[in-house]
Amino acid sequence: MKFDKIKKIVSEMSMKIASEGYNLGTWGNISRRFDENIFAITPSAIPYKEMSEEHIVIVDLNCNVIEGNKKPSTEILLHSEIYRLKKKANAVIHTHGVFSTSFAIARKPIPAVCEDLIQVVGGYVNIADYHLPATKELAAAAIIALAERSACLLANHGLVSVAGNLAEAFKITQIVEKSAQAIILAQALGGAVELSIADINKMRNFYLEKYGK
Ligand SMILES: [Zn+2]
Numbered sequence: 001m002k003f004d005k006i007k008k009i010v011s012e013m014s015m016k017i018a019s020e021g022y023n024l025g026t027w028g029n030i031s032r033r034f035d036e037n038i039f040a041i042t043p044s045a046i047p048y049k050e051m052s053e054e055h056i057v058i059v060d061l062n063c064n065v066i067e068g069n070k071k072p073s074t075e076i077l078l079h080s081e082i083y084r085l086k087k088k089a090n091a092v093i094h095t096h097g098v099f100s101t102s103f104a105i106a107r108k109p110i111p112a113v114c115e116d117l118i119q120v121v122g123g124y125v126n127i128a129d130y131h132l133p134a135t136k137e138l139a140a141a142a143i144i145a146l147a148e149r150s151a152c153l154l155a156n157h158g159l160v161s162v163a164g165n166l167a168e169a170f171k172i173t174q175i176v177e178k179s180a181q182a183i184i185l186a187q188a189l190g191g192a193v194e195l196s197i198a199d200i201n202k203m204r205n206f207y208l209e210k211y212g213k
Contacts, residue, residue, distance in 0.1 A: 018048035099180035119207035
């Protein structure tokens with residue numbers, strides 16, 4: 001009962017992510033913090049097509065299951081480490097979208113060349129060192145790559161978006177995917193043009209301080 005609303009929010013966002021084509025089958029995972037030490041996360045090994053709110057698992061930051069009949073996502077450590085170390089993070093979306101994965105498998109950061117990308121991420125999308133999925137080493141590498149930004153790539157794997165709520169994390173995922181696609185297309189036109197650090201900082205500060213307020 002206590003967790004019904006948050007389970008519904010996570011379940012609905014999972015469908016949305018899958019319908020956008022960012023996650024296929026059972027890959028990728030989504031979570032939302034409930035309070036300081038508790039969060040709701042998608043289950044392991046249940047296809048998005050079959051997923052509903054009763055499958056969402058409630059866990060604590062030590063990865064103990066508080067409520068739920070299913071196993072939590074195998075990437076639970078990635079989510080719990082982000083919540084443990086980033087007090088403002090309340091939502092994490094991990095996706096395997098085509099265009100961010102293109103950069104991840106090339107092991108190249110996504111450059112800060114689009115206004116919207118700079119505003120929502122805070123600069124280029126850094127790439128975490130390669131580690132096997134579902135390991136504490138991967139979680140630690142993601143924390144380093146995220147630093148003060150709201151997204152990072154996982155080498156040979158995918159994308160992680162972090163925000164204060166799921167709507168913002170979804171927006172970050174969409175903008176990173178779109179930017180990655182545009183940058184790849186720009187290669188055919190001679191390549192994307194880099195921006196100055198001063199302009200990048202101005203755009204980010206505008207978003208944080210003025211946009212939407
Ligand atoms: Zn993954």
